[in-house]
Amino acid sequence: MGRADRISASLAHAFAPLVDLVFPPRCPLCGEATAAQGGLCTGCWGQLVIPGEPACASCSRPMPPGSDGATCAPCLADPPRHAGIAAATIYNDASRKLLLSFKHGHRIALAPQLARLMAAKLPQAEGRLPLLVPVPLHRWRLWRRGFNQSALLARELARQGKGELMVDALLRTKSTPMLGGMTRRARQRTLSGAIALNPSRKHLIKGREIILVDDVLTSGATSGTCVALLLKAGASSVRISCFARVMDEALHGDTAAFDSGAGPENITPGVG
Template sequence: MPAATLLRESLAPLVDLIYPPRCPVCGESIAQQDGLCPACWSELVIPGAPACARCQRPIASDVAEGTMICAPCLAHPPRHDGIAAGTIYNDTARKLVLAFKHGRRIALAPMLARLVAARLPVLEGEWLIVPVPLHRWRLWRRGFNQAALIARELALGTGGTLTVDALHRHKRTPMLGGLGRKARAKTLSGAIAADPRRAASLRGANVVLVDDVLTSGATSEACVAALKRAGAKRVIVACFSRVLEEGKGGMPGWNPDNETPGAEAPGAT
């Protein structure tokens, strides 16, 4: 058992005594710090079949056909090699992300990572676990990279190699809400690049790119492009929650200018 996990488990009774565990979504008492109450668990939407063979987007069909391609992938074939989303973004997922990222409930990272890991394919061979990077000023202001926290737990659970500095965000970018595909790509042009010091490890590598929420996909596309330019062989995008365009309009608190849909405090990653 990793030393960090052993320490966390040994201190858990003391933490529970000082801070009785409560559901981060509704506040009900629960058994452990990184869980949810049964009612909130039941409100999470877990992706399932049938789904797009390229991006795993759920497809409304009575036939569980493994070769179906969704309309967005037909219109713009993705550069990634699949998406593994732990949940579909809804109000419950939104509250979890807000508690984790803006409420600084970083103890939720193991639970979020377990949901992501359940959707990953079997990772045969060696894999790098790479978080989506934050610009240094946003990292300084927030104090942590939420994607890196999930990536660390994924690495512990899958045996992959955590590589937090594989990508760098060199340019601070504005919020992407309301921009079209070409405008988003132009805004992110040159913003994210692979670290030259990781060139050898990225060349021919299999990579799991980790983020908390996949919204428009513009940031992940820029990261995938940077990894592929650096020679990565395969890149799977893994996220806790995935926003589906068709579900945004009916989401409570939806604001297209926020990095986290429905977040009270906007800000770009």
């Protein structure tokens, strides 16, 4: 944490009682009173689905009991280039409401809470900290929304000591529609040339471990494009960190999906 962040944290702590008096802390999902700003009430906390073990050795997809250290069918069929996926939650109604409030409801004060859950799934860095690279947002969408939600989460992860922030390592050079409902080939066509490496950052990426930060992981098409670009630039590894990961089979206990190769690319989520 830098000096500016320490000063900001100290001021926030000093004024917290006044803020709580004027704006009593409420659960962002149901509106019930909570102990602190940005926190969830007990009932809503229990609605979040946190990925557990056992999990796929390659992509961290939840696996059936007794499959410790195994690799899921999708990864066996198409081995991923990333170094793993660290998802704070499985995408469901509760995580969807949080993301909608954060991303489209402009409740950016939720960023620290979401990032804390993400940080809990990331390994403790040994030696040099990895670079935290957010999935980029096109300038027109950034102008309309006012912020890049992935960049806010990456900034909070940096404040929690999970890496060094590099907010502009990747650039969105072409505006693209939401990918939900598209076939894999259509997604590839849509993303072709839409994301590029920032040439002024390439020399800083070479040889570094990267954590690619996104709010929600759906098909993996966008993150896959980002991973490929970072590895081509010389990154030693790229791990994906997201708040929510779309996996219906993990919610409904559909163990056949783990063996059949069904994956998030077959799911059309409510958040793009």
